[in-house]
Amino acid sequence: MNASKERANRLVGQRASRHVVIIGGGFGGLACAIELGNAPDTDVTVIDRRNHNLFQPLLYQVATAALSPADIAEPIRKTLARFKNTNMIMAEVVGVDPPRHSVVLSDGGSLSYDKLVIATGSEYNYFGHEGWRTFAPGLKSIHEARQIRHRLLLAFERADRAKSETEKQAFLTSIVIGGGPTGVEMAGAISELGRFMISRDFRNLQPDNLRVILVEAGPRILAAFPEHLSEYARSYLEKIGVEVRTATRVLDIREEGAEIEGEFVPAGSIIWGAGVKASPAHSWLRIAGVAGGRIPVDEYLRVQGLDDIYAIGDTSAIAGADGKFLPGLAQVAKQQGIYLGRNLRSGKAVSGFKFKNRGNTAVIGRNAAVFDFGKWTMKGRAAWLLWALVHVYLLINFEKRLLVAVQWIGRYLTRQRGARIIDETAEETDVARHITAAGGAGKTSADRPRS
Amino acid sequence: MNASKERANRLVGQRASRHVVIIGGGFGGLACAIELGNAPDTDVTVIDRRNHNLFQPLLYQVATAALSPADIAEPIRKTLARFKNTNMIMAEVVGVDPPRHSVVLSDGGSLSYDKLVIATGSEYNYFGHEGWRTFAPGLKSIHEARQIRHRLLLAFERADRAKSETEKQAFLTSIVIGGGPTGVEMAGAISELGRFMISRDFRNLQPDNLRVILVEAGPRILAAFPEHLSEYARSYLEKIGVEVRTATRVLDIREEGAEIEGEFVPAGSIIWGAGVKASPAHSWLRIAGVAGGRIPVDEYLRVQGLDDIYAIGDTSAIAGADGKFLPGLAQVAKQQGIYLGRNLRSGKAVSGFKFKNRGNTAVIGRNAAVFDFGKWTMKGRAAWLLWALVHVYLLINFEKRLLVAVQWIGRYLTRQRGARIIDETAEETDVARHITAAGGAGKTSADRPRS
Numbered sequence: 061m062n063a064s065k066e067r068a069n070r071l072v073g074q075r076a077s078r079h080v081v082i083i084g085g086g087f088g089g090l091a092c093a094i095e096l097g098n099a100p101d102t103d104v105t106v107i108d109r110r111n112h113n114l115f116q117p118l119l120y121q122v123a124t125a126a127l128s129p130a131d132i133a134e135p136i137r138k139t140l141a142r143f144k145n146t147n148m149i150m151a152e153v154v155g156v157d158p159p160r161h162s163v164v165l166s167d168g169g170s171l172s173y174d175k176l177v178i179a180t181g182s183e184y185n186y187f188g189h190e191g192w193r194t195f196a197p198g199l200k201s202i203h204e205a206r207q208i209r210h211r212l213l214l215a216f217e218r219a220d221r222a223k224s225e226t227e228k229q230a231f232l233t234s235i236v237i238g239g240g241p242t243g244v245e246m247a248g249a250i251s252e253l254g255r256f257m258i259s260r261d262f263r264n265l266q267p268d269n270l271r272v273i274l275v276e277a278g279p280r281i282l283a284a285f286p287e288h289l290s291e292y293a294r295s296y297l298e299k300i301g302v303e304v305r306t307a308t309r310v311l312d313i314r315e316e317g318a319e320i321e322g323e324f325v326p327a328g329s330i331i332w333g334a335g336v337k338a339s340p341a342h343s344w345l346r347i348a349g350v351a352g353g354r355i356p357v358d359e360y361l362r363v364q365g366l367d368d369i370y371a372i373g374d375t376s377a378i379a380g381a382d383g384k385f386l387p388g389l390a391q392v393a394k395q396q397g398i399y400l401g402r403n404l405r406s407g408k409a410v411s412g413f414k415f416k417n418r419g420n421t422a423v424i425g426r427n428a429a430v431f432d433f434g435k436w437t438m439k440g441r442a443a444w445l446l447w448a449l450v451h452v453y454l455l456i457n458f459e460k461r462l463l464v465a466v467q468w469i470g471r472y473l474t475r476q477r478g479a480r481i482i483d484e485t486a487e488e489t490d491v492a493r494h495i496t497a498a499g500g501a502g503k504t505s506a507d508r509p510r511s
Numbered sequence: 512m513n514a515s516k517e518r519a520n521r522l523v524g525q526r527a528s529r530h531v532v533i534i535g536g537g538f539g540g541l542a543c544a545i546e547l548g549n550a551p552d553t554d555v556t557v558i559d560r561r562n563h564n565l566f567q568p569l570l571y572q573v574a575t576a577a578l579s580p581a582d583i584a585e586p587i588r589k590t591l592a593r594f595k596n597t598n599m600i601m602a603e604v605v606g607v608d609p610p611r612h613s614v615v616l617s618d619g620g621s622l623s624y625d626k627l628v629i630a631t632g633s634e635y636n637y638f639g640h641e642g643w644r645t646f647a648p649g650l651k652s653i654h655e656a657r658q659i660r661h662r663l664l665l666a667f668e669r670a671d672r673a674k675s676e677t678e679k680q681a682f683l684t685s686i687v688i689g690g691g692p693t694g695v696e697m698a699g700a701i702s703e704l705g706r707f708m709i710s711r712d713f714r715n716l717q718p719d720n721l722r723v724i725l726v727e728a729g730p731r732i733l734a735a736f737p738e739h740l741s742e743y744a745r746s747y748l749e750k751i752g753v754e755v756r757t758a759t760r761v762l763d764i765r766e767e768g769a770e771i772e773g774e775f776v777p778a779g780s781i782i783w784g785a786g787v788k789a790s791p792a793h794s795w796l797r798i799a800g801v802a803g804g805r806i807p808v809d810e811y812l813r814v815q816g817l818d819d820i821y822a823i824g825d826t827s828a829i830a831g832a833d834g835k836f837l838p839g840l841a842q843v844a845k846q847q848g849i850y851l852g853r854n855l856r857s858g859k860a861v862s863g864f865k866f867k868n869r870g871n872t873a874v875i876g877r878n879a880a881v882f883d884f885g886k887w888t889m890k891g892r893a894a895w896l897l898w899a900l901v902h903v904y905l906l907i908n909f910e911k912r913l914l915v916a917v918q919w920i921g922r923y924l925t926r927q928r929g930a931r932i933i934d935e936t937a938e939e940t941d942v943a944r945h946i947t948a949a950g951g952a953g954k955t956s957a958d959r960p961r962s
Contacts, residue, residue: 111664111668128579128580128581128582129579130579131579135712137708137711137712137713138711138712141711141712147714147715149671149672150668150671150672151672167672169672213562217562217601220600220601221600221601221602221618221620260588260589260592261586261588261589261592262588263598264598
């Protein structure tokens with residue numbers, strides 16, 4: 061597609077569809093594309109590096125062998141197949157040229173737009189310690205979830221074959237860094253998975269040797285939730301065998317373990333959930349990011365100072381009713397995508413974007429979750445049931461099958477984990493055999509909550 | 512475990528359980544282990560490089576995005592969990608020391624046995640062209656199935672972004688090498704997947720550009736089946752758009768395509784199914800393999816000339832009623848595992864092993880399969896229905912869920928493929944960027960049939 065030619069057509073008054081380009085096929089980008097589905101005189105192109113949209117709230121269940129990747133991922137093409145005016149490109153964006161109204165791709169191609177929606181999400185922030193990423197993957201993609209699952213399961217096999225008690229203890233130790241929802245979910249799920257596997261599958265291992273350490277730099281876990289829910293989560297985690305260490309910093313991460321304030325703890329698996337930053341989209345626009353690289357937008361989600369460019373979801377920054385930036389939640393991204401899609405479709409925006417809080421949740425274990433609806437809260441088994449119901453509903457809405465619901469119920473009844481497969485990929489060789497020489501304290505502030 | 516100490520105990524008459532070691536947790540090894548489950552005074556250890564048993568007959572459905580890996584794989588520990596006397600070790604065997612009754616592991620450990628069962632299966636044979644493996648993976652493990660799926664799906668995305676018609680045609684071309692059941696299943700499934708995806712998901716691609724070439728060196732595909740079934744398979748494949756090229760040799764395989772007798776065909780994905788050889792277990796025993804490295808055994812499945820060592824399944828060679836070696840089929844391995852397990856349990860073998868042919872099958876497409884029961888045959892939709900019934904039954908027996916059956920039925924009704932996920936792993940970087948300089952003709956004889 062030739063940007064200048066197309067715009068020339070438009071300038072000489074030739075009637076042409078306008079072209080809305082959406083970068084990012086996550087909750088926000090796809091909600092926007094769906095709102096624009098079959099809109100008259102409008103072509104929509106979604107660009108994504110991956111071919112699928114991911115139901116991230118359940119990614120921790122892939123990492124802990126409860127679900128398969130395909131259970132929570134949906135090809136973007138499939139989602140958009142019902143619209144005649146939408147298209148998808150699997151490509152990597154490397155820049156935006158606002159004066160030319162053009163998006164630059166890594167393969168050298170470019171794509172012209174009339175309206176551009178940036179919905180590129182967020183990624184894990186290692187606060188300058190990029191070398192840690194290799195040893196402590198975060199949980200953002202299917203690849204990382206599979207990597208974590210692989211390491212978790214392999215650690216048990218290695219513990220089983222360990223030559224000493226020290227080695228066995230190391231392989232049975234997991235360290236989860238960051239006490240936000242992801243960290244809490246992972247710590248709880250690892251503890252439950254570990255105890256189940258040891259008691260059922262590993263005759264030579266003892267459940268008491270399982271050690272799951274949740275490290276949080278701040279004074280409490282689930283910092284975005286009311287304090288009594290943090291306390292509930294902590295006591296529940298401790299009950300199921302997780303060591304919760306708040307106000308504690310991780311100083312170094314190596315292949316064999318992590319240095320946690322004065323103590324080196326050997327570990328078979330380390331998971332990073334300690335902070336996110338926005339995608340680098342702000343640099344494409346050559347503007348300064350705010351609050352971790354987010355693109356500031358006005359109440360209509362327009363990027364200030366640039367024509368026809370919008371930003372939504374985790375990569376954008378807009379103040380909520382309380383004056384603080386809205387959190388990086390799926391529900392925020394989705395509401396923004398719907399709002400913007402409707403505006404772009406109608407060509408006008410009657411009022412600014414208002415976030416409606418649907419409740420913030422974190423699941424702690426097989427029978428425990430917390431919910432924060434602002435005015436009231438819930439915790440325990442009832443909250444878990446609500447969490448399960450909400451997520452089954454959301455998944456079905458996500459065009460995803462009753463099947464996952466069936467699997468859940470089956471698993472709940474049998475306590476089985478269906479996806480305990482170690483595929484002998486080269487994943488372990490992904491682990492580069494070097495770490496950054498840079499030392500210093502790693503920030504382990506809570507990650508932003510997500511719904 | 513200390514081999515000499517344990518055997519010393521036995522020699523001084525101290526009553527100890529005897530130890531049966533089974534190398535390989537496939538159909539044969541596990542059937543043997545299950546027969547020995549809870550046998551008195553018997554300890555059983557299964558050694559496998561992977562933590563799971565794979566239902567290989569459906570692996571092609573993982574490769575073509577119809578099933579997830581976890582749907583057809585079962586952790587070996589889970590299968591054996593109900594027996595108190597069985598254990599599993601995830602480790603790699605590098606040798607056997609018959610005089611010491613000991614198995615040597617790659618991690619330097621060893622394991623003593625009283626009875627040793629070798630059930631290490633087979634692997635793809637590249638007939639000396641090991642460099643081809645990188646560009647044309649076979650279909651033996653989950654890793655390879657995912658690799659093939661990844662390449663297939665990525666090729667469509669690349670075709671969609673192709674800069675020329677030539678490039679587009681190359682990405683829409685798949686070459687399947689070997690006209691045995693695996694090759695036929697893959698060619699049929701790729702053609703169906705491709706047409707479905709193009710018609711539904713890719714507006715810029717035309718179904719007519721899809722090209723699936725099935726190359727077979729011998730005079731006909733499905734050479735192990737009666738001739739009229741080969742002909743049926745050929746005409747069905749051609750009907751669904753597969754080019755079947757028999758009596759044709761592949762001379763070279765490169766990253767960009769394959770040289771097929773006088774013509775270089777650029778292709779987005781190449782799949783190898785052209786021949787198998789036995790695992791290298793015969794070299795552990797320092798005996799000469801027969802018929803592609805298989806270990807010759809007597810009618811009691813004993814390795815000739817070695818005490819207390821047995822071999823079963825694809826890695827062993829035993830003549831059937833017709834004097835020819837039994838084929839490398841799951842049903843042969845399983846029947847041998849059961850036979851041997853019973854003999855080892857009772858301590859006596861009343862009669863030699865007799866293979867009962869349950870029928871040989873290959874599936875060609877969504878509504879077509881062939882069955883060969885020796886005395887009579889079946890083909891077409893009825894054969895497909897029987898194939899589906901048999902495999903649902905076998906899968907459930909494999910301790911695998913009704914769920915897969917549910918998925919199948921759902922997919923059959925909706926023509927959906929649930930697992931069309933490209934996870935952005937480093938898999939493509941697995942592809943080493945070199946090919947062997949060695950040229951010469953590649954043998955592309957039919958692979959051995961499997962049930």
